[in-house]
Amino acid sequence: MHIAKSILEKAWQYESYTAENLSKLVQKKSLSCYEKEAAFELRQQMEQSGFDEVRIDGLGNVIGRIGAGKRIIAFDGHIDTVDAGNLQNWSFDPFAGEIKDGFVHGRGTVDQKGGPAAFVTAGRIIKELDLAKDITIYFIGSVIEEDCDGLPWKYIIEEDKIIPECVVITEPTNLGIYRGHRGRMEIEVTFKGRSAHGSAPERGLNAVYMASKTSLMIEELNNNLADDEFLGKGSVAVTEFVSNSPSLCAIPDYSKIHLDRRLTWGEDKNLALGQIKEIVKNYNAEVRIPVFKQKSFTGLDYGMEKYFPTWKLEPDNPYVNKAADSFKKLFNTEPVVDKWTFSTNGVVICGIYGIPVVGFGPGNEVLAHAPDEKVPVEHLVKASAFYAMISKKFNE
Numbered sequence: 001m002h003i004a005k006s007i008l009e010k011a012w013q014y015e016s017y018t019a020e021n022l023s024k025l026v027q028k029k030s031l032s033c034y035e036k037e038a039a040f041e042l043r044q045q046m047e048q049s050g051f052d053e054v055r056i057d058g059l060g061n062v063i064g065r066i067g068a069g070k071r072i073i074a075f076d077g078h079i080d081t082v083d084a085g086n087l088q089n090w091s092f093d094p095f096a097g098e099i100k101d102g103f104v105h106g107r108g109t110v111d112q113k114g115g116p117a118a119f120v121t122a123g124r125i126i127k128e129l130d131l132a133k134d135i136t137i138y139f140i141g142s143v144i145e146e147d148c149d150g151l152p153w154k155y156i157i158e159e160d161k162i163i164p165e166c167v168v169i170t171e172p173t174n175l176g177i178y179r180g181h182r183g184r185m186e187i188e189v190t191f192k193g194r195s196a197h198g199s200a201p202e203r204g205l206n207a208v209y210m211a212s213k214t215s216l217m218i219e220e221l222n223n224n225l226a227d228d229e230f231l232g233k234g235s236v237a238v239t240e241f242v243s244n245s246p247s248l249c250a251i252p253d254y255s256k257i258h259l260d261r262r263l264t265w266g267e268d269k270n271l272a273l274g275q276i277k278e279i280v281k282n283y284n285a286e287v288r289i290p291v292f293k294q295k296s297f298t299g300l301d302y303g304m305e306k307y308f309p310t311w312k313l314e315p316d317n318p319y320v321n322k323a324a325d326s327f328k329k330l331f332n333t334e335p336v337v338d339k340w341t342f343s344t345n346g347v348v349i350c351g352i353y354g355i356p357v358v359g360f361g362p363g364n365e366v367l368a369h370a371p372d373e374k375v376p377v378e379h380l381v382k383a384s385a386f387y388a389m390i391s392k393k394f395n396e
Contacts (some may be wrong), residue, residue: 003129004329004389010125011385017124018380019104021045022117023097025079026106032080032147035060036297042079042116042141049124051139059155060296062141063162066123067132073394074138074162075122075387076345077115077170077361078145078152081108082369089371102377109375110363115170116141118362118380122387131392138162142345148292150348151304157353166319168390170361171344172368172375175382176336177323178359180312182231183263183351184343185289187276188256189214192284195246195253204251208243210283211255215241217279218259228265231312231339235262236272269307308343309351319356326389327360331382341365360386 011018024045030038039062046054046064053065062079084094084107092098094107104114119139126132142152156162169178191211196204215238225234240258245251261272269289276287293303313320315337327335342365346357362379 003392006129007125007388008330008385010128011121011381011388014121014124014384015377015381018117018121018384019099019377021120022104022109022114022375022380023099025113025117026097026104026108027095029095030080030108031083032144033294033296035080035143038079038113039141039143039297042120045120046123046139049120050127051123057155057160058298058300059152059302060143060298061152061156063160064123064139066126066137066139067135069132069134069136071135071394072138072162072164073135073391074140074164074167075119075170076140076142076153076167076349077119078112078143078345079116079141080143080146081111081113082146085371091372094373099377103374104377104380105374107373110172110365110373111368112145112171112361114172114362114375114380115383118383119170119387121384122391125384125388126391129388131388131395133395135391135394137391138164143296144294145345147294148304148306149343150308150345150352151292151302153345153348154304155302164355166356166358167349168387169344169346169357169359170383170387171340171359172361172363172365173338173340173359174364175360175362175379176338177320177327178338178340179315179317179320180231181340181343181346182234183267183310183347184308185261185263185269185272186306187259187261187272188288188290189259189276189280190256190286191254193251193253193255196251198249198251201251204253206251207255208252210285211241211243211257214280214283214285215257218276221275221279226264226267231264231310234264234267236260263310265310265312267310308347311346311350311357312339313356313358317356319358322393323358323360323390326386326393330385330389342368
């Protein structure tokens with residue numbers, strides 16, 4: 001218990017340090033693929049906290065390292081954010097990073113710069129208390145997660161060749177321990193019709209009607225998808241509908257719908273694609289998974305198929321147990337063990353590569369992508385203590 005007390009004392013000692021670091025990150029607006037200033041700021045914070053090595057990789061991920069042991073663990077927190085949206089919905093400047101009334105305010109405080117600010121402090125604590133010993137710890141400020149979750153870790157694993165035995169994702173969990181979430185995928189369905197004059201629609205083949213009938217069948221499909229006791233029900237929704245015709249007095253010969261498909265346990269891309277193909281089997285339609293490819297702030301073109309597999313760990317998984325034991329030693333209470341509603345980099349880390357993931361982060365996920373986003377400073381302090389404590393667990 002002595003080391004837990006020392007960690008917690010240092011975390012509170014660095015309360016203002018952590019909050020101010022987060023404020024500085026919030027002030028660096030960092031939409032996906034435009035994270036350069038935030039990446040440089042995080043790199044500087046890691047260097048100032050005494051990390052053994054800090055670099056920015058080819059994609060733009062900020063990678064800090066402490067220790068050089070055989071066992072490798074990693075902490076992940078993405079530094080890109082969504083935009084602020086309608087500023088009239090905010091009661092404060094979303095990019096000022098104001099620290100007030102026990103909160104750090106602004107876009108990204110919850111989703112998801114609070115995690116990196118906390119793990120910078122954790123690195124400082126780990127160095128000062130010599131907690132790394134026989135392990136290697138990577139602290140990763142990942143990029144492009146908002147546009148393509150998992151993509152930064154595809155690069156980290158395949159190109160940087162960093163393969164940890166466990167990754168702690170610092171997305172908001174309201175200080176709970178999370179062990180999974182539904183997967184997701186995007187599906188495009190395009191319909192090819194035949195144009196005719198609008199005065200004689202029977203001469204043509206209306207692509208909008210095909211897409212419309214399909215959309216109604218997809219609505220019905222949503223009511224009959226698989227369910228999982230822990231992760232919940234799969235879902236599917238039409239999120240975009242576009243069409244084209246030679247003129248507004250002509251039958252449309254093209255239409256497209258875009259689907260957001262959430263995958264529960266036991267569902268995968270072959271199942272999801274098969275369900276849609278069955279619905280459109282009598283239409284002239286193409287069903288495909290789009291591919292994300294975009295240039296990062298480093299100038300690198302990199303991409304992946306927009307399929308993000310479901311993942312979860314069992315309640316008695318040893319890494320879940322390490323996280324729970326760390327929490328109990330620090331805070332003398334049982335943690336809430338749950339799941340995310342949204343998607344994280346875990347879709348690639350665990351969903352594709354099978355590397356165990358546990359989640360623990362400051363802030364409430366209901367504020368993610370919402371106006372008046374803010375995170376309690378207390379959460380930042382407790383998260384920094386937790387990250388230091390669970391790191392020590394890998395030396396036991």
